[in-house]
Amino acid sequence: MLLIVALDAQRLWCCEEGRVVASYPVSTAARGAGQRRGSLQTPLGWHRIRAKIGAGAPLGAVFVGRRPTGEIWTPELAAAHPGRDWILTRILWLCGEEPGFNRLGEVDTMRRYIYIHGAPDTVPMGVPGSHGCIRMRNADVAELFDRVPVGTKVRIVARAQEAAESLASASE
Structure with missing residues (x-):
């Protein structure tokens, strides 16, 4: 199993045995x-994936500090908390694998709290807009979480061409 995220394509591909089995806008x-x-920025x-948080939570469940608040996101809740960075439904917490590049010190992905997580339906997918997370x-993050x-x-690349190269090397 391999996840590939391409920033230029704003896409996440879920791959098994060298082939794409699911594709999601991000x-x-x-x-x-x-x-x-x-x-x-996105690392x-x-x-x-270091940790999976939120198993069994309803779609739209609100998380703060990786803990469920008991709230479900609604436009009314959003209006009551303007400017909040909504982390919803499930969290896949990422840990860097490359010391000095995305692990340890000032570049540590896990200490930066970089996740793959759900977002409100009002947040556009396919365009950059987060504070660093994916x-x-x-519904997509719940499906991915279960998979x-x-x-x-997880390989995060700047260009989709690099994603194709990752997939090719994974199938060898």
Whole structure:
């Protein structure tokens, strides 16, 4: 199992045995790619899913600090909390695999709290807009959550061409 995210395509591909078995639109960082803490950018490179949070939660369940609040996202709730970065439904917490690039120190993906997570239906997919995380539709992230185990490798690339290269090397 391998997940590939391409920033230029704003797409996540779920791959098994060298072939794409699912494809989802995503929204990555509005500020593009970057590794550093505080950059509000999506980190590149090899990662793995370190933790899965939210099993069994309803679609639209609100998480703060990786804990469910008991709330379900609605436009009214959003209006009561303007400017909140909504983390909904499920969380796949990423951990960098490349020391000095996306792991340890000021570039540590896990310490940056970079997730694949659900977002409100009002958030557009297919265009950059997050604070660094990889946002998905709630139904899509719930489906992906059920499909992938902890430890699944995730490669985040700038260009879709690199995604094709990752897939080719995974099938060898």
